Amino acid sequence: MITLKRFLLPAFAVIVGLAMIFPIYILLIGSLRSETHVFDLQLLPVEFAFDNFVQAIASTHLLRSILNSVFVSTTVTVVAMLFHAMSGYALARFQFPGKNLIFSWMLSTLMIPFAVIMLPLYLISKNFGMINTYSGLIIPAIFNAYGIFLFRQFYREFPKELEEAAYMEGLSLAGTFFRVALPLSMPIIAPLTIGFFLANWNSYIWPLINTQSEEMWVIQLQLANLIGGGYVTPWNVVLAAAVIAALPTFLLFFFMQKYLVEGIKMTGIK
């Protein structure tokens, strides 16, 4: 029993863990190989064909797509955080007619799956002239009742004293929120920001429906086109493009893992 606990179990867990990251390792070393050796059964990086990365960047609008993704995901996340914090705060703190009705109605929108509204959303966006535009990629992605719900939970447990003091000092209720409550809300904003950013970075179906021209593509569409498009891109270039595309979220993962884990726990338990 002692041996099991001290050696076998950790060894087993690490082996499974290595198997989990093995495909990502394959991606990395594959991206460093020339076209003829990309499938070689050799687990060490024997060559460093950095030319793959040059080709990936030169032959596609890769950087443009990454920039589009960064712009869209960041804007969606920042605006969503602000709107959701405001709504969550109003629902947690203020008394006003229709409060429960509004909250239940917001929660009910959680039951509507995206797949079911993709066509009407396309038609509505078309009416607003939002097809193949940044506003079309950004605005419909902002609203999410789950974010409002999580902010509401947070503010319900948030101490009132500071806000009351600020209000007594003559700050308006809105001013109290923006100057006192919001700056102290990092424990919820940090994990939700990571979660929202990752979800929007990963978003595929709405950009696929909304955008038509390559300049407007987000990175996921660009990558999908590299392997599914009409012409064949060599694997080494595809892998290099995928590595470049994975970099932003890898960095986010390694530096913000703590918040990512907190965000996952928050969505799972509450």
Place this chain on the structure above:
Amino acid sequence: MTPTRKSARVMQERVTAYGFLLPNILGLMIFVFIPIVYAFYVSLHDWNALTPKVFVGFQNYVTLMTDSKWWHSVLRTLMYSVVYVPLLFCLALLSAVIVNALRGKTVGIVRTMFLLPFSITSVIAAIIAMFLLDPRSGLINQLLSFAGIGRQQFLGSPSQAIYCVIFTVLWINLGYNMTIFLSAIKEIPKDYYEAAHMDGATRFQSFRYLTFPLLRETNTFILIVTTIASFQVFDQIIVMTNGGPIDATEVSVLYIYKEAFQMLHMGYSSALAFVLFLIIFAFSMIQLKLVSSNK
């Protein structure tokens, strides 16, 4: 506080509250709520997006009842869910129990390794899977032919393609679900296990009669969220197989997507979408009931 100051406060609360809620009310109304109503409206019409809508009542719903392609896509979606959901659930729970039993630095390292695939996107995961599963020279086929098993078609095979997709999605989501289980396990008081140990319970018994029942809320949460998500599988499928080979992976959402955006059967596609909504709605109701009964 004087009465006037108090009623001023009440007014200010109302105005501020409505102001704070307005952006989300408008947004959710225009981009979530109206679309579902609009979907139902369009589903009552025959419409190819080019000519005006023709009202046909429930004709589209009648048509879909006998559309074998639709029911096959529903069946495929269910098959996908039936394999994927239990597999993800069991593997995530098992990994969480194992990681929970680890001590020291190994915990962080193993958790990071499990969670790393979650940080790459569906499309990148699809690319890696397609590279590894390449029918001619992919790594897995090379290993299989070494082992004397022979090369497989994988994504090119009607019987194997769906499993390739399942494993890819599983790989991405395992760490996420494991993290949820793990944090729920950590909230179980330690003395429970000590008491069970005193009474001579084996490790398996304390899992079976302690951990598992105490995780009831998390279990239901993960099962239902995963099931609802699996009904909507799309990204990996459209990238890895686009529904092929010979429709073997054409799940419901993909069929709805193709009907809407490739066949331009707007009315019919909306009817299909609405039926899918009703199926998912039933599951969501169960979820909401369970979540609210926990409070």
